[in-house]
């Protein structure tokens with residue numbers, strides 16, 4: 288059997304495993320104002336909007352996958368973006384798009400304004 292075929296099988300397996308976690312796990316959402324309070328829900332969406340029981344602000348609660356992406360971007364800012372010049376909400380928006388859609392950093396035009404293509 289050619290090597291390529293076992294590779295394809297492994298890829299398929301990891302996809303199935305990933306999909307399985309999406310439908311069975313509860314999701315954690317974190318308050319974007321205080322970044323302290325978390326709530327869990329049985330459904331998976333990009334964010335919730337609710338009054339935070341901790342800071343009392345009506346806030347967006349972001350999916351944990353978005354927070355994880357945000358933190359990894361903070362830890363190693365992408366060369367494609369002028370990351371440090373973004374406000375926290377803008378950073379979170381980028382993180383949300385990256386984590387929740389099939390967008391990549393190449394889809395964002397926040398560097399100079401002349402990078403729009405296609």
Ligand SMILES: [Zn+2]
Pocket residue numbers: 318319320321322323324339340341342343344346
């Ligand atoms: Zn809060």
